[in-house]
Amino acid sequence: MSISVKNITKIYGEQKALNNVSFEIKEGEIVGFLGPNGAGKSTMMKIITGYLPQSNGQVRVNGLEMGEDALELKKQIGYLPEHNPLYLEMYVWEFLEFAAELTGVKNKKERIAEVIQLVGLGKEQNKLIESLSKGYRQRVGLAHAILHDPKVLILDEPTTGLDPNQIVEIRNLIREIGKDKTVMLSTHIM
Numbered sequence: 001m002s003i004s005v006k007n008i009t010k011i012y013g014e015q016k017a018l019n020n021v022s023f024e025i026k027e028g029e030i031v032g033f034l035g036p037n038g039a040g041k042s043t044m045m046k047i048i049t050g051y052l053p054q055s056n057g058q059v060r061v062n063g064l065e066m067g068e069d070a071l072e073l074k075k076q077i078g079y080l081p082e083h084n085p086l087y088l089e090m091y092v093w094e095f096l097e098f099a100a101e102l103t104g105v106k107n108k109k110e111r112i113a114e115v116i117q118l119v120g121l122g123k124e125q126n127k128l129i130e131s132l133s134k135g136y137r138q139r140v141g142l143a144h145a146i147l148h149d150p151k152v153l154i155l156d157e158p159t160t161g162l163d164p165n166q167i168v169e170i171r172n173l174i175r176e177i178g179k180d181k182t183v184m185l186s187t188h189i190m
């Protein structure tokens, strides 16, 4: 099993965001995580990716658990958070080089060039991120998420705020980059 979530509960102070949630995602699947705003989707994704601790329950990704295997596990996960936080004042290539440095990507230049090609940022690679449209910024976020070639991709609302053409493009892109990965993506578009 690629992602195994067992009896996850998350309580923020008084607010119970997740109540005993369990599910499994098999290797190679692309799975939609559907629910209205406030349902707890982002919270679940933050727990799977190790950004937040759960109050109760267990998460395993490729058989590894966040506690003792945290570093190894994070290497296997690519995460596109909601609202796609990017350094807008950086150039596309510069940002990806910075991210590659931080995550210890080998053969940096070759890998960045490969990823830029894959997500269709060839013409934009020397532009400032703040000058890009929302659809192209989303491509930068996806490039960042797959840079270290993770086996599992967690994408939080990857198409929210995009126009209909961009939605189709990003969905096709997710299908393409998800060919040899397990992908979990959330949406509130019911």
Ligand code: ADP
Pocket (backbone or CB within 6 Å): 012, 015, 016, 017, 035, 036, 037, 038, 039, 040, 041, 042, 043, 044
């Ligand atoms: P979704 O992603 O489905 O919109 P969230 O996981 O963002 O849902 O939120 C689930 C619930 O948890 C909501 O009621 C939200 O207000 C609450 N919540 C989320 N983050 C926090 C936080 N840091 N502190 C307190 N409550 C939070």
